[in-house]
Amino acid sequence: MACRISELVLECREPEALARFWCEVLDFVVVGREADGSVELGPREGFGGARPTLFLSACADPGPVGARLHFDVNPTDRDQGAELERLLALGARPADIGQTGEEPWHVLADPEGNVFCLLKARIREL
Template sequence: MACRIGELVLECRDPEAQARFWCEVLDFVVLDREADGSVEIGARDGFGGSQPTMILSPRDELENTTLRLHIDVNATDRDQDAELERLLALGARPADVGQTGRESWHVLADPEGNEFCLLKARIPPL
């Protein structure tokens, strides 16, 4: 028996805004809202389903340190260039983490500056 990733937790200043961004990026839906302001998003089959859910947890003060975990995403229905344009239109912005410019991926930041990568390979949709 092995473990599965059930949830990813991202501390953020504005969980609702982050939920809107990541729902559009990942084709997720809002699954739950907690009294503390946390928002859970995920695939339509919910927690324990086809993909891990994301908990966007409010935190007033965020440390300015390098994240030890980041998200890699792959386009499912378009090439990398078209997906890059879509993500930028949603509010992502290019991030510089010391790339050489020869990488096959793009490093981006979400609206609160959390870095993630858009990989070149397409993967089938769920």
């Protein structure tokens, strides 16, 4: 195994309000908050466990409903650079969604154009 889904990312206007809703629905807790107002929810064991977290990304103008959700994946058995090479060889391609280039993750699109992010941290296999 080289990657696994670690987070589901949902663009939204009011992350705190949505966090209250999803925490109740999923029996999750807030595991992190970002300076931009984004909120990460997850099981009590936190990020990197058996279940992916839900990252509510603060966005003044979320995209169309079908484009608000994307996967984040983390390498499990290699570093981010090696995993990026592997994903590109499999048919992923870089995607520009307005990032600055300073982010510690890579935004990619799968062969059908679905956007996902390759994060930097290596997490354990399950």
